[in-house]
Amino acid sequence: MPSFNCVVDLCLYPVGTESVSGSDFVARVEKRIHESGLKSSLHSAGTTIEGPWDQVMSLVGKLHEHCHKENFKRIHSHIRVCSVIEDECSAYYR
Amino acid sequence: MPSFNCVVDLCLYPVGTESVSGSDFVARVEKRIHESGLKSSLHSAGTTIEGPWDQVMSLVGKLHEHCHKENFKRIHSHIRVCSVIEDECSAYYR
Amino acid sequence: MPSFNCVVDLCLYPVGTESVSGSDFVARVEKRIHESGLKSSLHSAGTTIEGPWDQVMSLVGKLHEHCHKENFKRIHSHIRVCSVIEDECSAYYR
Amino acid sequence: MPSFNCVVDLCLYPVGTESVSGSDFVARVEKRIHESGLKSSLHSAGTTIEGPWDQVMSLVGKLHEHCHKENFKRIHSHIRVCSVIEDECSAYYR
Numbered sequence: 001m002p003s004f005n006c007v008v009d010l011c012l013y014p015v016g017t018e019s020v021s022g023s024d025f026v027a028r029v030e031k032r033i034h035e036s037g038l039k040s041s042l043h044s045a046g047t048t049i050e051g052p053w054d055q056v057m058s059l060v061g062k063l064h065e066h067c068h069k070e071n072f073k074r075i076h077s078h079i080r081v082c083s084v085i086e087d088e089c090s091a092y093y094r
Numbered sequence: 095m096p097s098f099n100c101v102v103d104l105c106l107y108p109v110g111t112e113s114v115s116g117s118d119f120v121a122r123v124e125k126r127i128h129e130s131g132l133k134s135s136l137h138s139a140g141t142t143i144e145g146p147w148d149q150v151m152s153l154v155g156k157l158h159e160h161c162h163k164e165n166f167k168r169i170h171s172h173i174r175v176c177s178v179i180e181d182e183c184s185a186y187y188r
Numbered sequence: 189m190p191s192f193n194c195v196v197d198l199c200l201y202p203v204g205t206e207s208v209s210g211s212d213f214v215a216r217v218e219k220r221i222h223e224s225g226l227k228s229s230l231h232s233a234g235t236t237i238e239g240p241w242d243q244v245m246s247l248v249g250k251l252h253e254h255c256h257k258e259n260f261k262r263i264h265s266h267i268r269v270c271s272v273i274e275d276e277c278s279a280y281y282r
Numbered sequence: 283m284p285s286f287n288c289v290v291d292l293c294l295y296p297v298g299t300e301s302v303s304g305s306d307f308v309a310r311v312e313k314r315i316h317e318s319g320l321k322s323s324l325h326s327a328g329t330t331i332e333g334p335w336d337q338v339m340s341l342v343g344k345l346h347e348h349c350h351k352e353n354f355k356r357i358h359s360h361i362r363v364c365s366v367i368e369d370e371c372s373a374y375y376r
Contacts, residue, residue, distance in 0.1 A: 001283060001336070002343035004350070009139030011103075011174055013186065013264065015364075015374070019204055022186035043137035044185050045103030045174055053346070054283070057339040060363075061284035064335070068286070068367045076201070076374070078174060078266050079361040080105055080139055081342075082297075085350045091138050092107065092116035092297070092358070095189060095242070096249035098256070107358065109270075109280070110301055147252070148189070151245040154269075155190035158241070162192070162273045170280070170295070172360050173267040175248075176203075179256045186203070186264070197293075197327030199362055201374060210374035231325035232373050233291030233362055268293055268327055268360060279326050280295060280304035 001054040004083055007091045008056050011046035012063060012077040028070070029063055046078075048091065053083075095148040098177055101185045102150050105140035106157060106171040122164070123157055140172075142185065147177075189242040192271055195279045196244050199234035200251060200265040216258070217251055234266075236279065241271075283336040286365055289373045290338050293328035294345060294359040310352070311345055328360075330373065335365075 012029055013022070030047065033040050036059045038051040049056050060077065067075045082092055106123055107116070124141065127134050130153045132145040143150050154171065161169045176186055200217055201210060218235065221228050224247045226239040237244050248265065255263045270280055294311055295304060312329065315322050318341045320333040331338050342359065349357045364374055 001340045002347050004343070004347055006346070007139070009105075011186075013203055015201060015203060015210075016205060016207055017203075018206060022203075026186070041138055043139070044135055044142040045101070045137070046139065048138040053339075053343040057335075057343065058283045061286070061335040061339065064288070064363070064365045065284050065286055068365070071367070073367045074374075075363075075365050077361075077363045079359075079363065080172060081346070081357075081359045081361065083346045083350070083357050085353070085355045092105075092120070092356075095246045096253050098249070098253055100252070107297055109295060109297060109304075110299060111297075112300060113298055116297075147245075147249040151241075151249065152189045155192070155241040155245065158194070158269070158271045159190050159192055162271070165273070167273045168280075169269075169271050171267075171269045173265075173269065175252070175263075175265045175267065177252045177256070177263050179259070179261045186262075195327070199291075199374075214374070229326055231327070232323055232330040233289070233325070234327065236326040266362060280293075280308070 003052040003054045006053050006056060006081055006083040007048060007050050009046050009048045009080040010060060010077060012075060014067060014072040015074040015076055017072060032063055032066060097146040097148045100147050100150060100175055100177045101142060101144050103140050103142045103174040104154060104171060106169060108161060108166040109168040109170055111166060126157055126160060191240040191242045194241050194244060194269055194271045195236060195238050197234050197236045197268040198248060198265060200263065202255060202260040203262040203264050205260060220251055220254060285334040285336045288335050288338060288363055288365040289330060289332050291328050291330045291362040292342060292359060294357065296349060296354040297356040297358050299354060314345055314348060
């Protein structure tokens with residue numbers, strides 16, 4: 001698994017739940033992201049996470065798995081990734 | 095053109111430019127978004143804009159046009175939209 | 189509203205419904221897209237629509253509105269847009 | 283690294299290159315995706331890839347790395363992921 005540095009913006013949702021409010025769901029996901037120790041920032045449309053590809057994608061995969069364990073049947077996520085040829089990637093929007 | 099309220103997260107880039115840094119480009123786009131008067135917030139992976147669909151999408155279209163006028167040949171944008179059945183949409187991530 | 193030509197890839201789905209299957213929902217949305225007369229193609233992760241910005245975005249807005257009228261409370265969509273400086277945009281992936 | 287089954291729609295492109303045409307770039311990326319042996323289909327706005335999370339994300343990471351080795355300085359990708367609680371995920375749009 002590659003381990004280059006990347007900036008990943010993640011927006012993750014359950015589909016097929018009765019609730020249309022995201023606040024509880026987002027709080028749970030954020031807790032897990034925070035516990036990962038990776039650098040992250042929550043914003044109005046997702047969470048930006050920075051770190052090595054393998055660690056970031058392992059985290060995102062675990063978020064999907066964790067949600068399924070909590071009985072969310074279908075999870076969708078939308079991810080914007082950037083990486084640059086030098087080791088340290090900086091976000092395009094900063 | 096529909097005018098329901100929506101929350102739109104916009105990430106807009108030029109393709110086919112020599113520069114790999116986004117800071118100048120993002121500054122120009124942000125200036126235009128700010129001038130629109132629509133409620134918006136810049137974050138690490140884009141800009142979240144709130145307002146009526148017709149006004150928000152007119153703004154996004156003008157950003158594409160404006161970039162082409164400034165000689166950016168190809169513009170890509172990635173947009174996350176949410177709307178709710180009640181008139182006022184709130185972002186899922188808030 | 190700008191009317192430059194663009195290629196828009198749309199992935200639209202309801203949040204807060206009991207069903208986790210998308211087939212019925214997608215069929216309804218596709219019917220509307222087809223009726224619009226705009227050039228489009230359904231694929232495994234969305235629908236690509238081509239045409240003038242104002243017509244395409246009016247259609248996407250009407251899809252949100254239509255879903256709300258059919259009682260879907262929250263609609264999310266994810267949109268990839270490209271436009272080029274010449275009038276006719278061709279998709280990056282073609 | 284989690285290994286649940288997922289459907290991933292990938293749209294990957296270089297930023298900061300002189301060319302605005304994607305055909306050569308997409309052909310190279312497609313060749314790599316094909317060689318991975320994972321189930322995939324190219325469409326008008328990206329490529330849909332199906333398989334275990336670890337294999338799919340290892341492939342996507344290698345595509346970023348490969349592009350950097352070929353001297354593309356900045357690579358952006360946009361990814362739509364879905365997974366379901368049962369082992370086999372089917373795309374929402376199928």
